[in-house]
Amino acid sequence: MPDESKIALNCPCCGEPIYETLNWFKQSASICPACDKGLTADQFTAVIDDLEQAIDTSIEERICEPPHTSCCGKNSSCCKNH
Numbered sequence: 001m002p003d004e005s006k007i008a009l010n011c012p013c014c015g016e017p018i019y020e021t022l023n024w025f026k027q028s029a030s031i032c033p034a035c036d037k038g039l040t041a042d043q044f045t046a047v048i049d050d051l052e053q054a055i056d057t058s059i060e061e062r063i064c065e066p067p068h069t070s071c072c073g074k075n076s077s078c079c080k081n082h
């Protein structure tokens with residue numbers, strides 16, 4: 001997956017959600033936009049690992065999913081109309 005995807009993680013200092021790219025959280029030093037505290041990549045490593053594993057799993061599930069299966073069992077485009 002592209003690292004430019006935006007994700008939301010809670011700031012370890014103030015608990016506010018930070019909506020930034022994966023690369024932003026991976027940089028060695030960053031500043032929380034909510035509380036202006038300095039953050040390091042170490043503070044996000046564990047949660048990013050979990051997140052990337054979850055993303056990998058969901059992509060694999062989507063690939064393995066039979067094409068004729070959808071939310072209503074009729075056609076794949078119906079989900080967009082709900």
Ligand SMILES: [Zn+2]
Pocket residue numbers: 011012013014015016032033034035036037
């Ligand atoms: Zn913060």
